[in-house]
Amino acid sequence: MEKINASGLMAVDAESEAEAGGRLGICPYYKKERGGGQMNCEGATFRFPDRLARREYVYGFCAHPEGYKMCPLKIAMDHFYERKYAYHE
Numbered sequence: 001m002e003k004i005n006a007s008g009l010m011a012v013d014a015e016s017e018a019e020a021g022g023r024l025g026i027c028p029y030y031k032k033e034r035g036g037g038q039m040n041c042e043g044a045t046f047r048f049p050d051r052l053a054r055r056e057y058v059y060g061f062c063a064h065p066e067g068y069k070m071c072p073l074k075i076a077m078d079h080f081y082e083r084k085y086a087y088h089e
């Protein structure tokens with residue numbers, strides 16, 4: 001079940017995470033989370049201070065149906081691919 005936590009970010013409980021097979025990424029650049037505070041996306045490897053900090057970020061941005069659109073790295077990656085596949089006249 002989704003809940004909004006004190007910081008206004010969406011939190012997902014362990015049951016929902018398990019139902020999704022532990023992979024909740026919605027952002028197209030999301031790759032995986034490792035134990036502790038590490039998370040990989042196509043644009044960067046993140047090292048958070050602990051698991052809770054990682055979860056707060058991932059569920060507030062990467063796995064959030066709207067939040068991922070506001071991630072500065074997602075916007076930068078979109079621009080990267082726009083440049084990469086731009087047609088030159």
Ligand code: SF4
Pocket residue numbers: 027028029030031040041042043044061062063068071072073074075077
């Ligand atoms: S929301 Fe941002 S940090 Fe998360 S996977 Fe997408 S680009 Fe990476």
